Amino acid sequence: MKTLKEYFNELNDNRQSGKVKHLISEILVIALCAVCSGVQTVFEIGEFAEVKKDWLKNEVGLLLENGVPSHDTIGRVLAMINPKQFQSLFISWIEQSLNIPTGSYIHIDGKTLRGSASEQSRGIHLVSAFAHEAGVVLGQIKCAEKSNEITAIPELLNLLKLKSSIITIDVMGCQKEIAKEITKKKCDYVLALKENQPAAYNDVKDYFSIEDKDFQNTLLRFETLDIGHGREEKREYFLSTNINWFADKNKWANLKSFGMVKSTVRCKGKQYSEKRYFISSIEDINEFVTAVRTHWTIENTLHWSLDVIFRDDECQIREKNTAENIAILRRICFNRMKMYQNGKTLKRKKMLCTFDDSFRFNVLFS
Template identity: 40%
Template sequence: MMERGMVEIFKGIADPRVGNAKKHKLEEILTIAILAVISGCTQFTEMELFGKERETWLRGFLSLENGIPSHDTFGDVFSAIKPEELRTGFMEWVETVRQKITDEVVAVDGKTICASKSVAENKKAVHVVSAWAAENGLVLGEIATDEKSNEITAIPKLLKLLELKDCIVTIDAMGTQREIAKTICEAQADYVLSVKENQPGLYEDITLYFSTEQEQCEYAKTAEKSHGRYETRECYVTTQIDWLAHKENWPGLSGIGVIRSCTQVVGKEACETMVHYVIFSKESMSAAELLKTKRAHWSIENSLHWVLDVDFGEDSMRMRAGYAAENMNIMRHLALNLLKSETSYRGSINLKRKKCMLSPAYLLKVFDCS
């Protein structure tokens, strides 16, 4: 089954090398790299070390005609591969394991890889916009830009790469743009978009409405206590928006909502409050469903960004040559997806990676989980 999985997908990636640089097969370099990343390796030197320590085991399914690639070879390959090539292979694999779930929340959000910035080379940090399928627990796709402000142009490109039919796409305020709403509707999906001051007219109308009319709206509330924190969320929604100025300019717009959260930390008197205003396209969206949808959106921080920073050490990775930062981001996303897709062991991502490092049999199971 492995030969029909990741190795086969890696074979379809265009090799940027020429001549004697092709000493090692590209699919074998990529296979060793992803196995190393799954097992906790972060640098090209560690990939070489992993390969040499596991060489006998690797020869069970790789030819390794010229032995284990050097760390320079790993670096050169990841600097040269076009990210579009690796991204296509990544998304091909995702679609083989993704379960189609009606109304699944797909959260879209950006994250900067801090260590990819180089002042000496006048190179900006790579900013990656990712799509996270909350219920599947998978990164569906990602696209890189060189500035956070470029999210507005990157998001439509990413959305057009994804299968979004019957999903609910959630995006923070930067992505609350008419063209993005249109792209989502054209994909036969719904949206929940945050509204802040970057859409001043819309923001003013919605905030004024909920400050005077919220008691006439549908209402839902949740309360949760976890890790010494007690949090309540109250939500009001309405689909009666004929009064909303320029409503017709927002494709598919069906309603507006507000979520007010209050977080109380045990031992502290002060309560941290936050207010989130949104627009949505789903005609039947209830207050309870909006609460659930926004909670799923926020999972991208804890289940993706936090894991990449803490478990994978993403922000400390100083890979700046060529496309290395972008390509290694894709490999980390792939490693995370593979680890999440293997469910026989119920440990955390960190424990799963340690288990992969200690157990070649389990590592192979994770790698071949499709």
Template identity: 35%
Template sequence: MNGLSLWDHLSVIRDPCQQWKIELKLADILFLTIAAVIGGAEGWEDIEDFGHDHLDWLRQHGDFENGVPVHDTIARVMGMLSATKLQKSFASWMQACYDVTEGEVIAVDGKTLRCSYDKGKRKGAIHMVSAFNAANQVVLGQVKTSEKSNEITVIPELLELLSIRGCLVTIDAMGCQRAIAKKVLDKGADYLLAVKGNQPSLEAAFNDYFRLDMFQQEDANGYSIQEVGHGRKETRLSLVMEDLSILGDLEYEWPALKTLGIVGSIREERSQPVKELDITVRYYISSAQLSPKEMLEATRSHWSIESQLHWRLDVGMREDDCRIRREQAGENMAAIRHMAFNALNSDTSFKAGIKRKQKRASRNTEYLSQVLSGLGLS
């Protein structure tokens, strides 16, 4: 990593508390919260307990003149803290730390924090939309939307925070919108968008053109690979077309459109007789000129946001079990979990999963300092 530290970027956030009431600095509360989440804390009481257990170590890095804040104070401050400013600081820090290179895949997708749903107050669950660098496996930024359907409105906001020139931005069918495609192009990147029923005319054009036997034609512009593992065999195939005339007039409705893609997967369970092939076919449009191999690799990279980020946040950091939802605290904690995820995932000195790394950070302050050094906080 290089450039300004996360601490430099967080320092511009204004303390939401009344100045005459402040006994603990915002910097100390943020440092404690980030360090505690890296150490496996999942709630306010956990963060306070972590502080008491590591007070001498905390004082090496912060003030903490008045000791550790009680959990109610931590919750109140995190609820009042501007989520928008925290997200901008996070994205700005990531731009300083990671130089994305031309052609890298940036996967954009949403995730619902299931236990943030508040039935009593009739508040829907928090839904965060994140941008994930598939090559480096780091979160580049995130924004909140209260409803999954609102991904359409917040994806441009997220893209505005990012430096993605020369990259290939992949988005599932929810983001297959002309305005989003234009926003990606305006940022100097290319788009690769999945096509489904929310664009019925586009999907119908693909359906009218495509036949399964195209995957077997020798003159087709295609590519395939086969993988065997976990008791099954999977064949992945891709076709690309640069002749956009199959779309009819739709060809001119999508900005800078250059490539149409069809990606299929055939799964066979090795322990069961083959009665009927399990075939999945997906359609894509892109502003980049992609070969069949590049198309297949890019679409696979997109799903790394599910397996390498969302799944690990749930299994390793128990994000779906988190009931924090007070004011802006839920989305602020989601951003801090992403900071912790990036720091833990970037540390290569200890070859282990997220949960095991968290446990080591909690009991070993030397290792915790090492992980924090990746954030520029230690």
């Protein structure tokens, strides 16, 4: 099994060989350790290297034959590294480290690195794939400038090796081509359907509004009730496997069902409800319920943790390659902390990585 440092060694190094004093793998290990400790800037990575020089040599095992690299050298290397190649190595490392079981729920969603925005350009937008059961990032890819998630999602799917997974995507990903790409990978999909697909949305909405008793009896149903903090939320799940009426059924790869979720909330004497609609390739109501309920873990677990615990949005590095590569390092740290099982919360692990050299070593390299 290859180590992270060995993966880092595979990165292309375009520096002039006669002027290279620091291995690219050692620079990335230093940056990884620094980011794991809460560092936010390239200058701080250089400061971390100076302060932790003995630990990096004696415990982590770096050679540092020419001392520690300066923050200028670290910055040049992080700007030089091709993020797509770095991302590919990240995915290979995850696939080696974790066996994502058949039938896993994989949630895809985007997040903008707000600190990377400037007056001249919008912030970097990354689309991530999150494995629900394992609780880790499987990979992410940057949306191209003047593009959006519709073009990035198929590219991300092509990078991932998935086994009969159920893939959920919010509204932006509800596209015929994306459904086709998911089906090519022999996976299933549950795609949120809204007004960006007006014809399909209105057809499915009208379909579920039929009040005929015989029709209602054909629907698969499931219900959940959550009560707490003076708030009651009832969710009613409906799934129909009758797709013959749908005019565009042959345009959606492996289409097998339509879903609806009705949420009714009672709080402080008031009540409101909403209905959400889905297009899917699954026929099992329990799988549909799990797919819908767990989709938001990518927002509530991954994106929340990156923002609140790893301060993702506060990082104001604006050099695009550098910002994206450090974002990849943060996600490596997130995964390593999630994979390191010691009974402590992610927040607690992050704090210990900041102050405890031994704990940081165990999280990153054990």
